[in-house]
Amino acid sequence: MTELARAFRDKTAVCGVSNFVGSYPDRTALSLAGEAFKLALDDCGMHKDEIDGVICLSFGSDYDRLLEALGLNVRYAHQGWTHGRFISPTVQQAAMVVGMGMAKNVAIIHGKRRKPYGQPTDLEMWRQGLGPHGESPAYGALRPAFGAAIAAKRYFHMYGGGNEDLAPIAVAFRKHARLNPIAVRKEPMTLADHQKSPWIVDPLRLFDCCQINDGGSCLIVTSAERARDCKKPPVYISGMQGVHAGPEYHNLAMPGLGVAQQTVLKYVPKPEDLYAYEMAGVTQKDIDFLVTYDAFTPLILFALERFGFCGPGEAREFVHNGRIELGGELPINTSGGLLSEGHVTGWNLLVEVVRQLRHECGERQVKNAEIGQYACFLGESIIFRR
């Protein structure tokens, strides 16, 4: 660990958040983004003119139009592919910008419509090579579900088990969503209901897949010092590590499964694969709850093994018997996650970490939560503490 990293621990914080999810057929992404920004300002008690850094999504409105709409001039603007696997790197970037003094208060603003106005969707699967989740349209290998399904198939081939091992994940998150006033899916779900849901891409059933929603969210990142003067308790950024990428890190898989050109091996993380813990000065045992990108249920198995919560092939048994539910050994996705709270291209997951650590989650609050981790199958992670 570098000297700079040692000094960086807990020196930046998330001070304001907002999140809403659902269906807003008559509103644009710009309108959703604007409202998310306003709500996050209200949440932390900052005036808009204190915001001198903005990071926004590369679809929807461009950064310049967004800033024009918000009447905001900043000294740090960035627009990128800040969704899905790149949400936590975006927060990391904001923290580094604050840490380096390039801006004092950075707002990460996100507004998205499920079906955007005037922009093509679904073109990424025709990119040179294969799509970002391994898609190959001419062979009918369509949609991100493909990446999760081929990864799950290899996982079950290597370690045994099958679709029934995914049921407790969907059921756990649905139980959590039922305690979350804004969740879009709240109908009760049993293990049997999961097993009766139709196949989408075998080995994935309908209840293994999330839905896509319209929504908005915003996180404001500032210095630890400034955060202590805000309306809500600061949530400190303690440790972090990036998206691991390359031929060994297929999207929607974990290393070692042999998806596409991956090497086949029983993956066990090495110390350098777990830098965030070193930076935060904690271990897996200190984590009170985990939040992970759950567009598809197998991703939970992969995150648990990627970060060493479980050994190779052990996550599929770990997720049974309420261990990942509120009150269990390691509660995961306490908001209901993308599977049941809704999919605001992932941002709602990070908002949940912040709210849990502020102890403002009501019925779904993890008791005495002190340290929460956002950690995903591709290795990206942020460890937060209150």
Add this chain to the structure above:
Amino acid sequence: MKPSQLRIDEKTGRYLPMIYPEEIPFWEGLKARKLLLQRCNACSKVWFPIGPMCPKCLSMEFTWVPMSGRGVVHNFVVYHKAWMPYLQQKVPYAVVQVELEEGPRMTTNMMDTPLEDIKIGMQVEALYEDVTDEITLLQFRAAKT
């Protein structure tokens, strides 16, 4: 053959592969019933997906060489949902990843093989499906031996 950006075949409604300029020898090979991949002139690595340089040594000198067309099913999934009208007549259908004898793994389908016969580890061989007058797709079937 020329690069192609046509995404859907108007006659059949089927999705087509986008044909990028540096992939043309691959597609011409398939039309001639040959599976050609790039082999590095410097270190002999064979790679896929098709790319501008050897991913091992970064040499941009390579030769298109024929593969044996033999391999094993390394992985597969079965689509039950038809995400476009053309696929309604195809579901349930399998998408497989075949590991070639030469090493690279390719995402394809299986022809002439009942769905229930597809297993990880089964021996397969290449065959070729003309999807338009211009474009031929690589396919696989259970090995005849």
